Structure formats: structure tokens, C-alpha cells
Amino acid sequence: xxxxxxxxxxxxxxxxxxxxxxxxxxxxxxxxxxxxxxxxxxxxxxxxxxxxxxxxxxxxxxxxxxxxxxxxxxxxxxxxxxxxxxxxxxxxxxxxxxxxxxxxxxxxxxxxxxxxxxxxxxxxxxxxxxxxxxxxxxxxxxxxxxxxxxxxxxxxxxxxxxxxxxxxxxxxxxxxxxxxxxxxxxxxxxxxxxxxxxxxxxxxxxxxxxxxxxxxxxxxxxxxxxxxxxxxxxxxxxxxxxxxxxxxxxxxxxxxxxxxxxxxxxxxxxxxxxxxxxxxxxxxxxxxxxxxxxxxxxxxxxxxxxxxxxxxxxxxxxxxxxxxxxxxxxxxxxxxxxxxxxxxxxxxxxxxxxxxxxxxxxxxxxxxxxxxxxxxxxxxxxxxxxxxxxxxxxxxxxxxxxxxxxxxxxxxxxxxxxxxxxxxxxxxxxxxxxxxxxxxxxxxxxxxxxxxxxxxxxxxxxxxxxxxxxxxxxxxxxxxxxxxxxxxxxxxxxxxxxxxxxxxxxxxxxxxxxxxxxxxxxxxxxxxxxxxxxxxxxxxxxxxxxxxxxxxxxx
Amino acid sequence: xxxxxxxxxxxxxxxxxxxxxxxxxxxxxxxxxxxxxxxxxxxxxxxxxxxxxxxxxxxxxxxxxxxxxxxxxxxxxxxxxxxxxxxxxxxxxxxxxxxxxxxxxxxxxxxxxxxxxxxxxxxxxxxxxxxxxxxxxxxxxxxxxxxxxxxxxxxxxxxxxxxxxxxxxxxxxxxxxxxxxxxxxxxxxxxxxxxxxxxxxxxxxxxxxxxxxxxxxxxxxxxxxxxxxxxxxxxxxxxxxxxxxxxxxxxxxxxxxxxxxxxxxxxxxxxxxxxxxxxxxxxxxxxxx
Numbered sequence: 100x101x102x103x104x105x106x107x108x109x110x111x112x113x114x115x116x117x118x119x120x121x122x123x124x125x126x127x128x129x130x131x132x133x134x135x136x137x138x139x140x141x142x143x144x145x146x147x148x149x150x151x152x153x154x155x156x157x158x159x160x161x162x163x164x165x166x167x168x169x170x171x172x173x174x175x176x177x178x179x180x181x182x183x184x185x186x187x188x189x190x191x192x193x194x195x196x197x198x199x200x201x202x203x204x205x206x207x208x209x210x211x212x213x214x215x216x217x218x219x220x221x222x223x224x225x226x227x228x229x230x231x232x233x234x235x236x237x238x239x240x241x242x243x244x245x246x247x248x249x250x251x252x253x254x255x256x257x258x259x260x261x262x263x264x265x266x267x268x269x270x271x272x273x274x275x276x277x278x279x280x281x282x283x284x285x286x287x288x289x290x291x292x293x294x295x296x297x298x299x300x301x302x303x304x305x306x307x308x309x310x311x312x313x314x315x316x317x318x319x320x321x322x323x324x325x326x327x328x329x330x331x332x333x334x335x336x337x338x339x340x341x342x343x344x345x346x347x348x349x350x351x352x353x354x355x356x357x358x359x360x361x362x363x364x365x366x367x368x369x370x371x372x373x374x375x376x377x378x379x380x381x382x383x384x385x386x387x388x389x390x391x392x393x394x395x396x397x398x399x400x401x402x403x404x405x406x407x408x409x410x411x412x413x414x415x416x417x418x419x420x421x422x423x424x425x426x427x428x429x430x431x432x433x434x435x436x437x438x439x440x441x442x443x444x445x446x447x448x449x450x451x452x453x454x455x456x457x458x459x460x461x462x463x464x465x466x467x468x469x470x471x472x473x474x475x476x477x478x479x480x481x482x483x484x485x486x487x488x489x490x491x492x493x494x495x496x497x498x499x500x501x502x503x504x505x506x507x508x509x510x511x512x513x514x515x516x517x518x519x520x521x522x523x524x525x526x527x528x529x530x531x532x533x534x535x536x537x538x539x540x541x542x543x544x545x546x547x548x549x550x551x552x553x554x555x556x557x558x559x560x561x562x563x564x565x566x567x568x569x570x571x572x573x574x575x576x577x578x579x580x581x582x583x584x585x586x587x588x589x590x591x592x593x594x595x596x597x598x599x600x601x602x603x604x605x606x607x608x609x610x611x612x613x614x615x616x617x618x619x620x621x622x623x624x625x626x627x628x629x630x631x632x633x634x635x636x637x638x639x640x641x642x643x644x645x646x647x648x649x650x651x652x653x654x
Numbered sequence: 655x656x657x658x659x660x661x662x663x664x665x666x667x668x669x670x671x672x673x674x675x676x677x678x679x680x681x682x683x684x685x686x687x688x689x690x691x692x693x694x695x696x697x698x699x700x701x702x703x704x705x706x707x708x709x710x711x712x713x714x715x716x717x718x719x720x721x722x723x724x725x726x727x728x729x730x731x732x733x734x735x736x737x738x739x740x741x742x743x744x745x746x747x748x749x750x751x752x753x754x755x756x757x758x759x760x761x762x763x764x765x766x767x768x769x770x771x772x773x774x775x776x777x778x779x780x781x782x783x784x785x786x787x788x789x790x791x792x793x794x795x796x797x798x799x800x801x802x803x804x805x806x807x808x809x810x811x812x813x814x815x816x817x818x819x820x821x822x823x824x825x826x827x828x829x830x831x832x833x834x835x836x837x838x839x840x841x842x843x844x845x846x847x848x849x850x851x852x853x854x855x856x857x858x859x860x861x862x863x864x865x866x867x868x869x870x871x872x873x874x875x876x877x878x879x880x881x882x883x884x885x886x887x888x889x890x891x892x893x894x895x896x897x898x899x900x901x902x903x904x905x906x907x908x909x910x911x912x913x914x915x916x917x918x919x920x921x922x923x924x925x926x927x928x929x930x931x932x933x934x935x936x937x938x939x940x941x942x943x
Contacts, residue, residue: 126941241943289939296936303932307921308734310726327935331927333733333912338759342726345719349699349730352717353738354922357730375720431936466936468929477922501922502715503735506694510709510716513702521665521710522718 100130100281102232103162104151106224107179108171111143113221117169118149120225122290122460123242124234129284131157131462133571135455135643140315140398146178153232157288159426159461160571161645169228171206171220188276190227190269202231202272204265214261222258226265233278236266289465293430293456296466297386298323300434301358302330303468305475306384308357310335310346312365315398316457317388320360340365344372344383351381352511354477354501356438360386363405364395370412373447377417377537379511380489380497382441382448384434389453389614391641400641401454403567403614407622409449410596416534418444418541420548421596423451423567426461429593432469439473444544445499451595453614455643456568480505487518491532495539545597551590553604555581559588562607563636563649566592566620573612575646580653598623603630612636614644656690658683665710674825674851674861675704678772679711681823681831682743686714688836689739697738699728701753704779705745705772705851722752725760725769732765733909735920739768739839746773746848750786750808757808760844761815765908768838768845771808772825774853782856789891792858809887809899812846813880818904819845820883824868824896825852826861834898843904850894864894871897878902 104121108114115136122132130153138147152162168183170176170191183189189201204227210219222243229239243258270277298320301309309332311321324334333355337343340361347357361369366387376383387409391402409421420440424430433450441448478498480486486507490497497518500509510520515530523529554577556562565573570591580587590604603609609632611621618635625632636652638644661683669675686696698709702721709716715738719727724742732740742749749757749771757769775792777783782795786806793800812820819841823831831849838845850868852861871886875897883900916924 123941127943238943245943287940287942289936290941291939295939299932299935302927303929305926307924308730310730328915329927329931331916331924333909333921335729335733337726338755341723342756342759345723345726346730346733348719349717349727349732350734350921351730352727353697353731353734354920355730355734356922357734371720372723375723379717379719466939468932468936472926472929475922501735501920502697502717502731503694503738503920504922506692508693508713508715510718512710512716512718513720514718520716521663522668522707 101154101158102167103165104153104167104169104228104232105148105165105179105182106169107146107148107175109144109175110138110141110147112171114147114149114171116221117224117228118151120239120242120246121228122151123246124229124238125153126288126290126462127242128234128238128281129286130155131288132290133157133159133462134460135161136458137642138399146175148179155284157462158575160575161643163645163647167228167231169224171224188231190231202227202269204268204272206265209264209268210261213264214257216257219257219261222261223265226262227269230266230269230277231273233281235280236263239266288462290460290462291427291466292458292460293424293427293452294319294388295323296427296431297434298330300431300468301438302332303472304435304438305356306332306358306438308333308347308350308355309359310337310343311360312337312340312343314362314365316390316454317360317362317386319457320386340368341372344369344385347383348372348376348379348381351383352379352502354504356382356442356475358384358386360388362388362390363392363408366405366408366412373419374413374415374417375513376447377413377415377419378513380445381511382445384437384441384448384450386450386452388457389451391639397641399454401614401643402639402641403453403569404639406451406566406595406619409451417537418446418544419596420448420544420594421451422448422594424456424593425568425570425591426463427466428463430456431466433593435469435472440544442476443496444540445496446540451567453568477501477504480507483507488520489516489518489533489536491518491536494543495536541597545599548594548597548599550599550601551592554589556588556590556604556607558586559604559607560586562604562609563587563589563612564609564620564624565589565612566595569612569614569644572644572646572649576649579646579650598627601628603628608633610634610636612644612649614638656687656692658687660693661686661713663711663713667711668707669704670855672854674854675708675772677825677828678770678831678849678851679708681828681835682770683712684828684832685835685839688832689839691739695737695739697731697740699724699731699740699742701744701748703745703748705743706748708743722748723756724748725753725756728767729760729763729765729908732767736766736913736918737920741839742767742769743772746771746775746787747777747785750806754786754806758811758815761812761817763908764816764818764843764904766842766844769847770835771846771848772851773848774851774857776853776856778853778856795856807888809846809848810884813884813887813900817846818843818902819898820887820900821845821847821898822890822894822896823847823849824864824894825849826865827868827896830896837898841901841904843907867893868896869893871895871899
């Protein structure tokens with residue numbers, strides 16, 4: 100069993116609620132759901148969709164065609180009509196002129212009649228969807244009761260009544276076309292987006308401070324900390340991204356594990372702060388949730404356009420790590436790792452996500468913390484009689500004290516500085532030693548960057564190389580190509596910088612699959628590793644890469 | 655006992671000989687000693703410019719960050735460790751120009767920090783361009799026909815934005831400045847102290863010109879009188895009223911509600927959230943009815 104359901108309408112019409120309720124119905128019935136959202140940068144109107152992919156085994160990758168399309172208004176019905184399979188079912192409140200497999204459900208009038216108010220049109224729609232996919236009404240009733248419990252009995256009652264009306268209306272309209280009841284499965288899943296998981300992982304890693312400026316698609320990160328005060332993380336909405344990163348660095352210098360979160364434009368403003376973190380050797384984790392640029396670009400869409408920017412942002416030469424998770428579980432692991440690497444190497448670490456990872460919910464068995472969460476790496480003030488913040492060491496990593504630890508003074512300077520942290524222009528000894536120290540840290544950092552994961556590479560004649568959020572789509576493309584007998588494998592990178600030296604896979608033609616137009620990762624693989632990359636399957640229209648997209652580009 | 659000698663560093667000073675910055679440095683050291691603060695209990699935060707080098711010349715914790723960004727860094731330090739006396743010392747170009755937006759919002763946030771502005775009314779380190787406080791009409795090494803815009807009125811702006819301690823000092827009056835610094839550092843909430851620091855290299859007027867125009871704030875001035883304080887702040891054209899212009903008890907300082915929840919220890923000393931608490935939150939993503 101695999102179903103793809105598109106819930107479509109205008110911003111403000113409640114498609115997210117409908118999508119969420121129906122997803123939860125499948126989940127409590129034992130079916131994993133993967134959902135993506137695409138919407139316009141506006142508060143009301145336009146066209147937006149929530150897309151559910153339901154299967155028996157989790158398929159955490161986007162689908163582009165629907166076998167069930169629910170349109171809340173005629174504009175959405177026309178806008179998304181092409182996405183519906185030729186034998187798919189349309190549910191809408193009006194009848195399309197071309198007929199087809201269609202069920203008419205008057206969402207608003209049923210809502211008024213049975214719920215008492217128009218706002219229950221969403222419940223009517225959810226009821227109709229459940230009837231059309233063969234979910235028993237009792238499942239929907241239970242999900243509505245738990246979703247609206249906090250708003251009181253009357254709200255629950257009205258929602259259930261409206262949903263029942265939608266369920267019955269669609270059921271009788273379907274008649275003989277109604278599907279058999281979907282059997283209950285004995286399975287349960289964690290249903291979350293990467294951005295929902297990351298704040299919890301950050302708190303587990305000891306993060307105590309976040310300052311950020313709201314910018315789609317990163318805003319959910321700081322909001323998670325203000326919503327859940329139990330996490331104990333101080334969260335401040337800064338006046339701009341420059342303030343955000345400098346506040347976080349001040350907090351980090353005083354000992355707090357600190358982070359910030361932004362998207363491309365805000366990250367551009369942070370560039371000087373990233374360079375500062377490199378110079379004063381102060382840990383910071385920066386979450387960069389990518390969206391299409393340049394400039395304001397497409398604020399609510401997805402892209403992988405900022406890879407080279409993340410690797411290069413900031414003037415001067417200093418080490419950094421760039422990590423790119425592909426799903427909520429990997430996001431947890433890499434968030435913990437980001438704090439650990441930032442702390443151990445005393446340098447910025449960038450977590451590279453995107454709108455797709457921010458807004459898509461994956462079904463996973465459960466979300467787990469890594470087996471071991473490393474402790475913080477502040478030095479013990481009693482180890483020193485005279486403390487120098489940048490004391491030379493073999494690894495380039497100096498024992499770090501925070502301001503106020505013991506009775507030492509700790510001096511950090513954005514100017515080139517002596518081991519004691521004081522401004523200097525000694526070009527003969529101090530400057531060369533300071534440059535070597537910073538770059539020595541990069542050498543050590545590189546040695547612990549993890550290699551890519553691989554899939555079906557042994558006999559592969561063609562290899563798809565991806566990074567970050569595209570992993571699920573590439574894996575699905577490989578499966579489908581293999582089932583056609585084509586010898587295709589995949590390599591997927593989660594740790595992107597500093598790239599360790601790595602031999603290219605032998606005997607296969609290499610292609611990168613990336614959410615950008617210029618093949619940024621291909622450029623890196625060529626320039627850093629000397630790999631011969633045949634070309635790039637790139638997507639830059641603002642939509643996530645999906646398996647079908649890859650297959651079409653490969654044929 | 656802490657004395658002024660505790661604050662000595664052996665860092666080579668890069669200021670022009672005779673610069674009034676030395677007066678600010680002496681007044682600050684004297685103040686810290688009189689307050690009985692040990693160097694490790696103090697964090698000096700600065701941006702870029704000649705004034706911003708002061709933290710290297712006074713033994714204490716130092717965050718000498720980016721041009722214009724001393725305020726956000728100081729806010730971060732203060733949130734992470736409120737036991738530290740966090741003091742920003744930087745120039746007018748740094749704090750009023752490049753970092754003006756941060757200062758504006760710092761007044762609203764009201765962190766318990768002290769902001770000392772070395773106000774020399776010129777960009778000195780970059781060799782004599784107009785600063786946010788250069789008087790209109792003054793010729794500079796960039797504005798050859800004279801500055802064509804009005805100077806920023808940051809003291810009045812501070813009062814209007816709810817800053818609860820606003821003062822003006824004179825670098826040529828170490829004793830008077832030390833008194834103001836002492837009051838400002840002891841004040842709970844953000845204290846803004848603008849220190850007139852004539853530039854002896856690029857400034858149009860010698861120190862003596864300023865000295866003639868320095869006047870104490872009238873003895874009968876009530877520092878809780880907001881309107882009069884704004885008047886005194888705006889008054890610094892032909893003469894410069896020196897002293898505490900405005901001081902009222904501060905409401906809650908920045909991060910107070912967070913500190914009510916977690917206590918006042920430095921953030922790195924707080925226990926991490928235990929694993930089961932996070933695991934329980936992660937398990938809430940499992941969908942069941």
C-alpha cells in the first residue's frame with residue numbers, strides 16, 4: 100500500500116491542520132507518513148500544499164504526484180490539477196468541468212450545519228479524506244479528541260460532528276468507489292522534522308544560549324527554546340544577525356555553550372562574526388537553513404545553494420566545520436557533534452539545513468540521542484599559575500578558560516594577538532606562529548571528519564553523490580533504477596568540511612545530485628579531492644529534489 | 655586589598671603621548687580599585703579604534719571584538735555570567751556609529767553593564783574623518799568643506815529610550831570622572847557615560863578649549879527630572895555640563911526572568927539537562943492516541 104495525498108488551498112485556509120490530522124490518523128493506525136509543505140511567502144491567499152506520503156515501510160522522500168487531491172478552493176483545484184494521477188481522486192467543493200474521478204464535498208456549508216461555524220470546514224475536509232482512504236471514523240475521532248482536548252469539550256464535539264458530516268458525505272458520494280477499510284498495523288513512529296529535533300539535541304548537548312533574528316526557514320529553532328522553557332536555554336531575539344552572532348560569542352567566551360540560527364541573508368551579515376570566532380578561538384554553532392537566493396530569493400522554498408558560502412564565509416584563514424544532516428535522527432547526532440567539535444576545536448561549526456528539512460516531517464521508529472554525549476571542554480583553572488589563553492601546544496588547541504573561571508584573567512582579541520591575547524604587530528615571530536596554530540587545528544579537525552555513507556556501490560557503473568537533505572530522494576532513485584536493472588549506487592556526505600582526503604570510487608561514472616544550478620559540491624570534490632565528476636543533476640526551482648526528478652534527468 | 659597596581663599590564667601602549675585616553679584609563683583603574691573589584695571579576699569589552707585598545711592596558715578579562723559590536727558581545731557575557739562586572743569601553747565612532755543600532759536596543763534591554771564612550775568627536779585611528787559626534791561645519795580629513803549633517807544626540811536618545819543612568823564626564827578631570835564611573839558601575843542596569851576626550855592629534859580644538867567650556871551640572875539639578883536631563887544632554891554646544899544627568903532606579907534588568915528560573919550561577923556551571931528528560935521529550939514525537 101502506498102498513497103500520496105495532496106491537501107491544497109490558500110494560506111490561512113488551514114491545510115496544515117488538515118494535513119496534520121490526516122497524517123496522525125495514519126500514524127495511529129500503524130502507517131508511517133512523510134509530509135512536505137510548500138507555500139508562498141504571504142500570510143493569506145496564494146497556493147500552498149501539504150503532501151502526505153503514506154506507505155507500509157517508511158518512505159522519507161518527497162513525492163510529486165497525488166493519487167488523492169483535496170482542494171479547498173477552485174484556484175487550488177486548477178493549480179494542482181496536473182499533479183493528480185489520471186486515475187486519482189479529486190475531492191473539492193465544486194465540480195470541475197472536465198468531470199473525472201471526483202467527489203464533491205461542500206466543506207463550508209457542512210461545517211456551518213454540523214459544527215456551527217465555518218472554521219470547522221477543516222474537520223469536514225479531514226473527514227472526507229479519511230473516507231476516501233478507508234480509515235475508520237473512530238481513528239479520526241480519537242485524533243481530533245486528542246488534538247483539540249486543550250480547547251475544551253465543545254471544540255472537540257464540533258470538530259467531530261463536522262468531520263462525521265464530511266466522512267459521510269464523501270462516503271455516500273464515493274458509493275461503489277469507496278476503498279476497503281485500511282487494516283490496522285501494529286507499529287508506531289516518531290513523526291518530526293529535523294528542525295523540531297535539533298533544539299532538543301542542542302539542549303542535550305549543553306546549549307544554554309541562543310540569539311537569533313527571525314528569518315524563514317530558520318525561525319522554528321529559536322522558537323522551540325522559548326516555547327519550552329524547561330530546556331533551560333536563554334533565547335533572545337536580536338536586533339539583527341550581526342548582534343545575534345556577537346551576543347552568542349560573548350556568551351560563549353563567558354563559558355555558555357551558544358548557538359545562533361539563520362538563513363542565507365542573515366548568514367551573510369554574520370560573516371564577520373564567523374571570522375571573529377575563528378580569530379578569538381571561541382566555539383559557536385551556527386545553523387544555516389538554506390533557501391533559494393540570491394538576495395531575498397524565494398523565502399519559503401528550498402535550496403542547497405549556500406554550501407560554498409558556508410565553507411568560505413568570513414575573511415582571513417581559520418578552521419571551521421560544516422555538517423549537513425539528511426533527516427531528524429542524523430540532525431540530532433550532528434547537532435551534538437557540532438557542539439562538541441566547536442568546543443574541542445574552539446572554532447565555528449555550521450549546521451547546514453534547508454527549508455525542506457525545516458518543514459518536512461519524517462517517520463522514524465523513534466528519535467534517539469547519541470549513546471554518548473561528550474562533556475564540555477573548559478580547562479581547570481587550578482591547573483595554571485600564569486594563564487595564557489592562546490598558549491602554544493602541539494595540536495594548536497590551547498586550554499580554554501572562560502571569563503570568570505578561577506582568578507585568572509582571560510584575554511580575547513580580534514586583532515592578531517600574543518599567546519596572552521594582547522594586540523601585537525610582531526610580524527617576525529608572533530604572527531607566523533598564530534597562523535600556524537590556527538591551521539594546525541584545521542589539520543586535526545580534518546582527520547576526524549567522517550567519510551560518506553554508501554549504498555550499492557560495489558558493482559555500480561554510475562554513482563550518485565549527494566549531501567545533506569537529498570539522501571532519501573537519492574536512495575529512492577537508486578532503488579528504482581536498480582529495479583530496472585541499472586547498476587547505480589550512491590555516496591552521501593553528511594560532513595562536508597574540512598574534506599578529508601578520500602579516494603574516488605573506482606570504475607564508476609560520478610554525478611552529484613544537488614539543490615543548486617552550479618554543482619557546488621562537484622566543484623569541491625574536484626578542487627579538494629581531485630575527483631573526476633562527470634556532471635551534476637541540479638535543481639534550482641525552489642522545490643526539493645525527488646526521485647522522479649533524478650530519474651528524468653538521468654534518462 | 656585591591657590597589658591600582660593590580661590593574662597594571664605590561665602591554666605596550668599605542669596611544670599618542672599625552673592623549674586624554676590615559677586620563678580615562680587612570681580614572682577607570684582607580685574606580686575598580688575603590689570598588690574593591692579584583693581583575694578577574696571584571697570583563698572589559700571593546701570594539702575597534704584607539705579607545706577600544708584600553709582593555710589591553712588595564713588588567714582584567716578582555717573581549718576586544720569587532721568594530722561596533724562591543725555591546726552585543728557584552729550582553730552575551732553578562733547573560734552567561736552576571737557575577738562579572740562587564741564594562742564596555744570604546745569610542746564614539748564604534749558605539750554611536752558602526753554599533754549605533756546595538757546601543758539603541760541595549761537601552762531597551764537594560765543589561766546590568768556600564769558603557770563608557772571615549773567621545774573625541776573624530777575618527778582618530780583612521781586619521782581624522784568625521785564621527786557621529788563631530789559638530790556640523792567642522793572640517794575634517796574627509797569632509798573637506800565641513801561636516802554637513804548634525805551630530806548624534808545619544809545621551810538624549812538614551813534617556814528617551816529608558817536608560818536609567820546617563821552621565822557625561824571629562825577625560826581631563828580624572829577625579830570627577832572616577833566619581834561618575836563609580837556611580838555608573840554601582841548602578842543596577844545599563845549606565846551610559848559619555849566622556850569628552852579631546853583628540854590631540856586630529857581634533858580642531860585643544861584640550862584647553864574644552865577645559866574652558868566644561869561646567870558642572872547645576873547643583874540643584876534633580877537627576878530624576880527627565881525633561882531637565884534631556885535638556886542638559888542636548889545643551890552641549892557651547893559648554894559641556896559634566897556629571898550625572900539622569901539616574902532613576904532601574905526596573906528589571908536584562909535576562910532577569912531567565913535568572914529567576916535558573917539562578918545566578920555562570921551558565922557553564924549549571925547541570926546539563928539529564929538524558930531521560932530529553933529522551934522523554936523526543937518520545938513525545940511518537941504518535942499515539
